[in-house]
Amino acid sequence: MSVIHADFAIERRYGCSPPQTFSAFADPALKRQWFAVPADWAETDWTLDFRVGGGETNRGRSPDGKLHAFVSRFHDIVAERRIVFAYDLLVDDQLVSVSLTTVEVFADGDGSRLLFTEQGAFFDEDPGAPAEREHGTGVILDRLGPLLAGEPAR
Amino acid sequence: MPATADAATLDRTFRALADPSRRSIVARLSSGPASVSELAAPLAMSLPAVVQHLGVLQESGLVRSEKVGRVRMCRLEPAPMGAAQQWIADHRAAWEGRLDRLGDVLDTTYGSPS
Numbered sequence: 001m002s003v004i005h006a007d008f009a010i011e012r013r014y015g016c017s018p019p020q021t022f023s024a025f026a027d028p029a030l031k032r033q034w035f036a037v038p039a040d041w042a043e044t045d046w047t048l049d050f051r052v053g054g055g056e057t058n059r060g061r062s063p064d065g066k067l068h069a070f071v072s073r074f075h076d077i078v079a080e081r082r083i084v085f086a087y088d089l090l091v092d093d094q095l096v097s098v099s100l101t102t103v104e105v106f107a108d109g110d111g112s113r114l115l116f117t118e119q120g121a122f123f124d125e126d127p128g129a130p131a132e133r134e135h136g137t138g139v140i141l142d143r144l145g146p147l148l149a150g151e152p153a154r
Numbered sequence: 155m156p157a158t159a160d161a162a163t164l165d166r167t168f169r170a171l172a173d174p175s176r177r178s179i180v181a182r183l184s185s186g187p188a189s190v191s192e193l194a195a196p197l198a199m200s201l202p203a204v205v206q207h208l209g210v211l212q213e214s215g216l217v218r219s220e221k222v223g224r225v226r227m228c229r230l231e232p233a234p235m236g237a238a239q240q241w242i243a244d245h246r247a248a249w250e251g252r253l254d255r256l257g258d259v260l261d262t263t264y265g266s267p268s
Contacts, residue, residue: 004241004242006241006242008242008245008246010246010249010250010253012256012257014256014257014260016260016264016265020260020263020264021256021260024256024259024260024263030259030263033255033259034252034255034256035252035255035256097245114253114256116253118245118249120245122241122242122245
């Protein structure tokens with residue numbers, strides 16, 4: 001019934017150049033390889049319109065029958081350097097969270113450094129069913145949720 | 155907002171989970187306790203390397219081990235976490251996984267760095 005505000009940052013170093021790293025976000029064929037529904041989900045919809053004002057839609061049905069949706073809109077794109085997007089997560093058409101995400105790519109020696117910063121409003125309607133676990137994209141990550149959580153919140 | 159795990163604990167947890175081998179050990183332990191050699195079997199690394207990873211996991215508090223007879227058994231020791239932190243941890247872990255896969259895609263597409 002409450003809303004939680006949280007932000008976090010993740011940093012990664014990749015061996016390829018900033019333009020190449022950026023292409024993994026801009027090129028639909030590459031994006032699809034790392035940002036898609038898990039293998040055992042039924043994908044129902046996937047679109048990427050990589051331009052300011054455009055967006056990305058990624059919908060899939062998990063084995064338990066729930067429909068998960070990631071719906072984003074690009075607010076700022078600086079080629080090879082920065083992407084700012086906002087996205088909604090929905091489970092069975094119920095809004096679970098709204099996030100503002102900034103991806104920055106920097107040159108780092110002969111490779112690149114990626115800084116991912118997310119600021120989110122998470123709607124804590126059902127603490128027993130963490131939204132991202134439901135939206136999760138891999139068996140290991142699906143398992144990590146309950147592990148990190150320990151006992152159910154209530 | 156419930157605060158049953160402090161920032162330093164979360165930092166240790168995320169550091170511990172930042173490595174694919176350690177995540178695979180945690181995934182294995184999520185289905186039940188296992189001996190060190192059972193954990194090492196599916197991993198393409200030496201036993202001392204596995205023991206080193208287990209050390210990091212134990213420091214994080216995620217894993218506990220005890221000697222049972224002549225065998226060292228490992229089990230998960232999940233720390234209780236509030237709903238908010240659980241959500242954030244799950245959410246962040248999902249993005250960590252995606253950005254790791256992004257790295258794999260870059261290696262495959264543009265060649266692995268030497």
